[in-house]
Amino acid sequence: MTTIERIPKEEIPKEPPPVYAHTTAGADWDVPLKGSLKESRCGVGAGATLLSRFDRILPPHKRYLGRSRRTFLIILAVVFVCILALIIGLAVGLSHKSKTRNLPLPTGAQTYTGDLTYYGTGLGACGIDSTDNDPIVAISHFVFDAAQKGSDPNANPLCGRKIRAQRNDNGVMKSIDLTVVDRCTGCQPDDLDVSPAMFAELADPALGRVKVTWAWL
Secondary structure, three states: OOOOOOOOOOOOOOOOOOOEEEOOOOOOOEEEOOOOHHHHOHHHHHHHHHHHHHHHHOOOOOOEOOEOHHHHHHHHHHHHHHHHHHHHHHHHHHHHHHHHOOOOOOOOOOEEEEEEEEOOOOEOOOOOEOOOOOOEEEEEHHHHHHHOOOOOHHHOOOOOOEEEEEEEEOOEEEEEEEEEEEEEOOOOOOOEEEOHHHHHHHOOHHHOOEEEEEEEO
């Protein structure tokens, strides 16, 4: 009778079971992860901690002002946006006021002192065609633009306004009344640019540029 020798079985090392993650890419089965479950959670650990803290501050099951947490947060966001828009609007308004506060606009009886120059007349920003002998004036673009309403410069409220310009010419006080018909791009806020004939009424044209005192009428 033949004796059959029993060969001992080798123990197969046990491997840890694979970790599976559910995918949402259209498959109905799970795909094993490469790393351990602990490693797979490291990317979301910080987010989970923040969410946990947020839930402790505003528990999701409670109601706030009679509304759910989600509705309450939406209301808070809307209020915040409205307040932010109001602050920005006020800042823009204050900035605009600060820019126009010191401009020589016709808001009172103030007098201003600036440079007086003359230019070759013609069709001005107010849509009026003038000659070199007309009693007209071009005011600074700073002042003209600050008063502008709408996009049509012909409708600027300063067009047609009267200005009285005065100058002491060697002890003789000279004065002329001028009508605003144009916008001077090279003038500072207090400067006036007049027709050649009007400059000659106040100073020697050879001077080209002199000081003048003026006020709105």
